[in-house]
Amino acid sequence: xxxxxxxxxxxxxxxxxxxxxxxxxxxxxxxxxxxxxxxxxxxxxxxxxxxxxxxxxxxxxxxxxxxxxxxxxxxxxxxxxxxxxxxxxxxxxxxxxxxxxxxxxxxxxxxxxxxxxxxxxxxxxxxxxxxxxxxxxxxxxxxxxxxxxxxxxxxxxxxxxxxxxxxxxxxxxxxxxxxxxxxxxxxxxxxxxxxxxxxxxxxxxxxxxxxxxxxxxxxxxxxxxxxxxxxxxxxxxxxxxxxxxxxxxxxxxxxxxxxxxxxxxxxxxxxxxxxxxxxxxxxxxxxxxxxxxxxxxxxxxxxxxxxxxxxxxxxxxxxxxxxxxxxxxxxxxxxxxxxxxxxxxxxxxxxxxxxxxxxxxxxxxxxxxxxxxxxxxxxxxxxxxxxxxxxxxxxxxxxxxxxxxxxxxxxxxxxxxxxxxxxxxxxxxxxxxxxxxxxxxxxxxxxxxxxxxxxxxx
Numbered sequence: 001x002x003x004x005x006x007x008x009x010x011x012x013x014x015x016x017x018x019x020x021x022x023x024x025x026x027x028x029x030x031x032x033x034x035x036x037x038x039x040x041x042x043x044x045x046x047x048x049x050x051x052x053x054x055x056x057x058x059x060x061x062x063x064x065x066x067x068x069x070x071x072x073x074x075x076x077x078x079x080x081x082x083x084x085x086x087x088x089x090x091x092x093x094x095x096x097x098x099x100x101x102x103x104x105x106x107x108x109x110x111x112x113x114x115x116x117x118x119x120x121x122x123x124x125x126x127x128x129x130x131x132x133x134x135x136x137x138x139x140x141x142x143x144x145x146x147x148x149x150x151x152x153x154x155x156x157x158x159x160x161x162x163x164x165x166x167x168x169x170x171x172x173x174x175x176x177x178x179x180x181x182x183x184x185x186x187x188x189x190x191x192x193x194x195x196x197x198x199x200x201x202x203x204x205x206x207x208x209x210x211x212x213x214x215x216x217x218x219x220x221x222x223x224x225x226x227x228x229x230x231x232x233x234x235x236x237x238x239x240x241x242x243x244x245x246x247x248x249x250x251x252x253x254x255x256x257x258x259x260x261x262x263x264x265x266x267x268x269x270x271x272x273x274x275x276x277x278x279x280x281x282x283x284x285x286x287x288x289x290x291x292x293x294x295x296x297x298x299x300x301x302x303x304x305x306x307x308x309x310x311x312x313x314x315x316x317x318x319x320x321x322x323x324x325x326x327x328x329x330x331x332x333x334x335x336x337x338x339x340x341x342x343x344x345x346x347x348x349x350x351x352x353x354x355x356x357x358x359x360x361x362x363x364x365x366x367x368x369x370x371x372x373x374x375x376x377x378x379x380x381x382x383x384x385x386x387x388x389x390x391x392x393x394x395x396x397x398x399x400x401x402x403x404x405x406x407x408x409x410x411x412x413x414x415x416x417x418x419x420x421x422x423x424x425x426x427x428x429x430x431x432x433x434x435x436x437x438x439x440x441x442x443x444x445x446x447x448x449x450x451x452x453x454x455x456x457x458x
């Protein structure tokens with residue numbers, strides 16, 4: 001019993017270790033594959049820095065609302081003291097009256113000086129709020145630009161996932177076909193050895209030529225599969241773990257296509273590129289308003305404080321006399337700031353208005369381009385869908401033909417040449433069907449991407 005318990009314990013430990021070690025094979029679904037690929041993408045991380053910098057500029061603009069200009073300046077040093085000719089006649093607070101006042105080079109003190117200045121805008125004719133609005137809209141425009149890049153990257157990951165499914169399907173198909181071809185070759189060789197009257201020497205030569213072409217295609221599939229596996233490792237950032245698609249087979253997405261106008265409306269409302277241009281226009285318009293406010297004087301509230309202290313130099317009591325090494329002063333008030341270079345201000349307004357018009361033209365051009373791309377992609381989807389249906393029907397007929405030829409040959413009155421032709425035709429249609437499904441799925445995903453629809457809706 002102890003040996004059995006020890007063996008079971010070792011088995012459990014081995015299973016736990018095996019399940020936690022690198023090199024596991026993990027099934028991953030398409031949504032998880034897309035999310036993980038986006039999470040580890042260095043390309044998207046680089047784009048994300050643009051978003052963070054834009055958000056930083058927005059926060060800086062908001063901070064300009066309260067005490068945008070506040071400075072503190074200090075100075076420090078050694079200063080000699082002062083020595084009065086008659087200390088009784090001239091006390092410390094009235095040393096400025098002593099005509100014979102001299103520096104005391106034997107008495108040194110540490111000089112400390114500080115000055116603080118602060119300006120708080122009170123009314124800027126909307127200039128400050130417009131600048132904040134421009135920064136906010138600009139940050140959102142950059143965010144939409146990142147979203148567009150992420151959607152494009154997800155489409156590439158989607159294509160990579162579908163390519164892995166296609167490669168696995170092709171490998172499985174060719175493995176099955178290899179066994180069938182080997183059986184057909186054995187039967188041809190047996191017919192030649194038996195001197196069958198239905199045997200034609202040309203049949204075996206044609207079969208061998210086809211078999212070599214098959215081997216070439218098989219090597220291409222294996223190389224494609226190896227390439228896709230390496231691409232998966234890079235996309236997922238995993239070197240020690242093997243990922244496989246959760247799906248077993250490459251099937252066409254079963255969805256009902258809407259009309260073209262539906263996808264155009266979705267693109268106009270959801271494409272991040274267009275929404276980003278809307279935000280860019282808002283930023284440009286806010287920039288125009290901020291520049292226009294420069295035509296008028298801005299009202300500010302100001303504070304200024306100055307102080308200096310040196311222990312060996314007493315402060316003077318006369319308000320019109322100030323000891324620069326020992327004093328304290330403060331001032332508070334309001335003021336106006338006006339840019340008098342009106343020509344430069346007007347030119348700046350013209351430039352920002354031109355930028356706003358440029359964004360308007362960019363949006364119209366982008367909208368036209370997106371609608372044109374949608375029309376082309378929609379056409380490709382319809383053609384790809386029709387091709388899938390037609391090849392599927394041809395494959396069904398081919399399966400019936402192959403089944404009939406196999407039954408007749410097994411019963412002893414079939415034609416080996418017809419059987420080989422049926423096998424070859426069936427294999428070619430199987431390959432063509434998988435490729436057509438792959439193309440249809442990619443075109444459908446491309447349609448969703450160009451319409452601004454998330455790929456998860458597939």
